[in-house]
Amino acid sequence: MADINDDAPPTSFQSQAEDNDPSEETQDFRFLAALTSKSGQLPKRGEKDFEPHGTKHQDGVLEASRQAMHDALSYTRFHNPKNHNRGFYYGEGSLQRDEILGEEWRKGLDDDHVVVVESARGTHFRSMGAMNLGQRHGALWLLPEEALYLVERGNLDLWWPTRSSFNGMIEEDEEGVPKKTNQDVSGEVDEGAPMSLQAAFAMLLGNDTERGKVSQDRYTVYTNLKRNGYVVLRAPDWDPTKPGKAHSFQAVEPLEESSPSIFSWLFGRLFSEPEVDPPPYGPLVKPGMYRSYNSIYRQIAVIPRHKPSPTPEDPATSSPVDDPYRVIFHLWKPIRVPNFTKSNPGVPDFRVAIVNARTTFVPSLGQITSLLESTPWDPPRSGQGIKNTYQKLKHGWRNVVLAVIDQGVISYLRLGETAFGEEQLFESFDQGSFRGNKRGRGGGRGRGHGRGGGGGRGRGGR
Secondary structure (H helix, E strand, C coil): CCCCCCCCCCCCHHHHHHCCCCCCCCCCCHHHHHHHCCCCCCCCCCCCCCCCCCCHHHHHHHHHHHHHHHHHHCCCCCCCHHHCCEEEECCCCCCCHHHHCCHHHCCCCCCCCCEEECCCCCCHHHCCCEECCCCCCCCEEECHHHHHHHHHHCCCEEEECCCCCCCCCCCECCCCCECCCCECCCCCECCCEECCHHHHHHHHECCCCCCCCECHHHHHHHHHHHHCCCEEEECCCCCCCCCCCCCCCCCCCCCCCCCCCHHHHHHHHHHCCCCCCCCCCCCCCCCCCCCCHHHHHHHHCCCCCCCCCCCCCCHHHCCCCCCCCCEEEEEECHHHCCCCCCCCCCCCCEEEEEEECCCCCCCCHHHHHHHHHCCCCCCCCCCCCHHHHHHHHHHCCCEEEEEEEECCEEEEEEEECCCHHHCCCHHHHHHHHHHHCCCCCCCCCCECCCCCCCCCECCCCC
16 A cells, blocks of 8 residues: 555646755756747757656656647748759659650659659769650659658758649750750749648558559668668569569689698698598598598588589579569668669669568578579688688578568568588698608707707797
8 A cells, every 4th residue: 555655646747846846856947948949859868767656756857847848849840942952743642653754754763753853952962863765854763762861851842733834844945955844834833832740651651563653661671771871773583573583693603612722632642541431330530540631521521511603503493583582782880881873873882671570471491492592592701710700601692681671660571591511620620731751950858959950949830
C-alpha cells in the first residue's frame, strides 16, 4: 500500500506547473527556454532514466523535452534562393508525363521518372536523376525515391504542375531558346501549387509494381545508405514484375596461382607419396614414414569440397532469382563521390538485396545460390599469409549484401560464395620445414660444433 506522503501521479502538465513550489527545489529553466526560443535544431539529449518513478520532477523534464521536440518539428524551413531547386510531379494523381512529353523527349528515361527538376543546383544531382537524351535543352528527371529523399532533406521544392509549369521544357523559339509559356489565357502566371511533405509521401510511396512509386522498405534502405554517404543506383533487377537474371556467367580467364618456391617444389616431388584412393575400412593414413605433410593431409581429405567456378558444370540447371531475393541497389563507396559520373559509374562496390523480416522466410540454399549466381564473378586477390587468407574468405568469389528490415530497423548481412577447402594451410607446413633444414648456417647449440661448419652461434634447426 502506498504511503500518504508519496507523490501522486500528475494528471496534466498544467496542474504540475501550478503545484511547483520554487522554494522546495531548483528552478528548471528549460521551461522558459522552450517557450521563448524556437529553432530548427533539436536539443541535446541527456541520460535516459531507467524507469519512471512517478515524481513531478521526472514528468516535468519529460514534458520539457517533448515540448522542445514539438517546437523543432514545427519550425518553418525556408529554401535558400541561391540553392532553390523546384520540381514538378508528373505521376499518378497529376498530369501524366506521357501526356506532355512526346516520344522523342522520353528517350533515356524509365517509366518511374516522374519528377522533373526545373534547374538543378547542388552536389546531390551529380549521382541522382537522368537526362532525356537527344535534346539540346534536356531536363533532369528523378525517380520516386530520389525525389522523396530530396524533399525530406529540404533540397527540393516539389509542386503540383500545370500544362505549362516547366518553362521551356518542350517549346523553343526560332533561335532554339526555351520559351516562357507559363501564362494562362488572361496573361497571369500559373506555375501550379506547392506540394506538402505529406502529399509527397502519399504520391511517391506505394507498391514497387506501381508506376512512379517505391515501397516503404526500399525507400527506408535507400535513405539509410544515402545518409551514410554512399552512391545508390537501381540495379537491373529492380522491377519485381519482370523475371530476374538467371545467372551472370561469363568467360573468365583462370587465376594465376602463386608458384611454390624451388625448395618446396623440389623436396615435394622427391618425397611425396603417390595419391591412392582411401581404403573402405581401416585407418585413412597408412602406417609408414612420411617426409611431407601434403601426403598425409591428402589421404584424409575424403569429403568433396566446394570449388568456385565462373561457369557451372551445367548452366541449364541455373534458376532465375526469386523475389525478394534479388539485387535491388548498386552501391559505391563515399570516397568515389568526387569522381563519380552517372554516364560511366564503373563496377559497384556492393550489391544489396532487401527482404522484410516479418513477411519473408529464411532463404533456402537454392535461393541463396541463385542470388549469388546473379552477381558477377569477383574472385579475391591472391596472396600468401594468414591475413590474406582471412581477407579472401571474407570477400569470397561472389558476394552480396542482404538488408533485412524489421519495423524500420535495418540489419546488413554479407553473403558470399566462399571456398574454405581452397585455403590449404598444410602446404605452408612443408615450406617452413624445408627453410629450417638449410645447411651452412651453423649447427644446433654451442660454438662451431654444428654440421654446417660455421664458427658463430648456430641458427639452424635441430
